[in-house]
Amino acid sequence: MNALVENWHPDIPQDSHIELSVVVPLYNEHEVITLMYQRLTTVLTELAITYELVLVDDGSRDGTPNAISHLARQDPNITAVFLSRNFGKEAALTAGIEHAAGAAVVIIDADLQDPPELIPQMLDAWRNGADVVCMRRRSRAGETWLKRASAHHFYRLLNTISDVEIPADTGDFRLLSRKAVYALQQLNERNRYMKGLFAWIGLPTTVIEYDRMPRAAGITKWDYLGLLNLAFQGITSFSTAPLRFVMGSGLLTALLGVLFTLWIVTKALLLGDPVQGYPSLISMITILGGVQLLSIGLLGEYLGKTYYEAKQRPVYLVRDVLKRGKSVDNMTAYKNFSSIKKETYAPFR
Template structure:
């Protein structure tokens, strides 16, 4: 068993090339891991290609990391990656892609809402010429109408305000060629919204629609605040349109305030109307103050991103990367796309 420890990024020379890497970022998913490995094995073994399962533990505290080490000790197709703490899904996903060595890389969530049985169809699309195979959700079983509606609206908002097309109703579940993965790995930014980066790198893309299943076990780790934060991260990472909206709102507020003030002056001079007094003043002041605070907060989001990028800290820190040595018979010729 080999172990690579404490490097922010693993050395390329330590990788064993395979045809397919399946990258699975996870956090506190111990309950679903046995089923995940069983289904992946059932799907991948009949394909007759070399593969690896890059399972990235993002600082779990439910025993997920220990379980991965145990499985990696007895199964050479499993690469157990443990981060030094919880860095977030986007960082864990980036770590998995850095460690992966496959000619093709599939990204899959540990909860099995995205069926691994579709990997064969994804590989066929890649062989037909696609560098990226995007999986579009046709239905979302096991999710509330509120979450489905908010996701529907968010993807369409992102598509409108971005200067490039971000596919609608797609998550992280997708396949990428090695050159697409290398392009993603070369991006230096620390504030990452992966769904946007997948689209930003371009390359020929094929879309497959599928029905999303309910979670196989455990509970979602995303709460309302987390989803709002992810949405804000996506919007501010790929568009400056919100800043323009804030400017437009400020201009509108100034115009309204000026018109209201002019109306009061004209009424007092020509008609002798008494000045309305404190209620109208407080209403206008409160409105303008709200616009200013909103604009300053929005500007702060962009400035904060710049601040963190200038620090140039690594996106993640590895605790260890563990994999058992492969036998010669276990490393057939990698897949050619």
């Protein structure tokens, strides 16, 4: 029997004949879609297994929706998911994983920096018992030294302060077993840092190193501000260390203030030196004001996350789904997802 079939979960959705799903989130990637499709289908065809490509359009404003719609109508192995607007990559990944029906699910970016030719190696690791196969970047061609250095230090900082060990130097390029997919679907938070969620489920994980390539076409959609925001999202989603740091800073500032006050009093009583009020007063007010504003801002960030979670809005909304060249009723799809969750999450509770 095919090793992929042996690993199927008994509660796989109705498209249980699909052995491998490949999820590709896209946002303004019109230039690279054709090349991406050709390389993926070449690799997947050579595997001689049943597969599907789940292409998720995250509210693109170029020709991406038309391109993947055309592909979906020509190739019955493609499921095209169109989100109602741009919800961000984490939401697009969530949508792709929830629409994937394969026994194994591979996540890969459209820019081909992550070589599709590594998928057979990932499948081999999965056949050997791994529920999650992480792809660790050994090198990052086509990226500036600043981006490489900041990414290197960020992952190590995050692991230092996080309660969950998140594999360093890994992106979203990975394989998930059906068990891992069901486990992920139990995590309903709205503020999603997917790399952390992949690690949080704690299932058997294998790490494979590879060399990352430059973009095949187009330009990156991530600027430094966006990467900084994603990094802060990861830190605040998986650690309360910043709150403890601010509390420690407040205690240290208070202690220094007491010592400074004692020094001024002692100096005035013993040496008769009059207190120079204005400079010291302004300095103390500035320092304390800065610490207070930083503390309030950090508390506000965590409170804001609670605010968004309390509203219980969906992570994403779907405008349309094309499956086997035909439009799928979204409400029916949502009912199917709800049914899957109720029936298959019980073993993980």
